[in-house]
Amino acid sequence: MTPLIILLMLVLWQCALIGYTFSLAANAADEAAHKGAIAGGLRIGQCREAIEKHLPKAWRESVKKKSCYASSGLYKAEVELQVPILVPGILNWKYPVTGHAATPLEG
Template identity: 40%
Template sequence: MNLLRTARLQTGPHSPGTEIPEPAATGRPRGDRGQTAIEFVGTLPLILITLAIMWQAALVGYTYMLAGNAADKAARAAAVANVSQRVACEQAVHEDVPSAWDTTVEKCGSRFSELVRVRVKIDVPLLFPGAFNLPMRATGEAKAKNETGGWLW
């Protein structure tokens, strides 16, 4: 297929005696029709996979943020609790963390120590909370001064 046709000889001060290529009659080659659509279809899976990885990274970060915040709230609730510190910890965690996340309160301090120590673990969801979880857990730890007067003087 002849994409370029040679035109007449151009005579003038800038290029005497040279031939100028002339575009084909339609102005564009015929063999590239639909090329943009094919390239888009080819790169679409790569774009979607990249978006899913970015979403998952944001979800992991958000889960760690939830774990830390839940541990802070649980430590505060246990520090001022007049009843069982364990019950106060678990109640504060379940009020703070959305129900789609699986939570575990591993440690909630003792009544007769100066500090209340809390450790909360939350399962990291895969793409959407409530469906499947990754085999990793976000851990949040917090301490608060025990304000229940549990010291034995």
């Protein structure tokens, strides 16, 4: 019975890591879009800096894609992260998680 309980705990932990990665990607994209929308002439730099700032180290090192751009009155950000397998920072799952966000342009 103990091996089944351990296996169940590992599966639950992996599910928690997947959910946390989705949350991190969405939050980083939201913060980046907001920073890009309120920045003056350095929108892309502010946006990309905000992506890096709002991610823990293990996820910051596994960023696959980060894009920031203005489109039809909105400033959009997209962040693609790798999901860690059991221990963040060691081994990543091959399927990325993507976070999207958009904020109205200001100034």
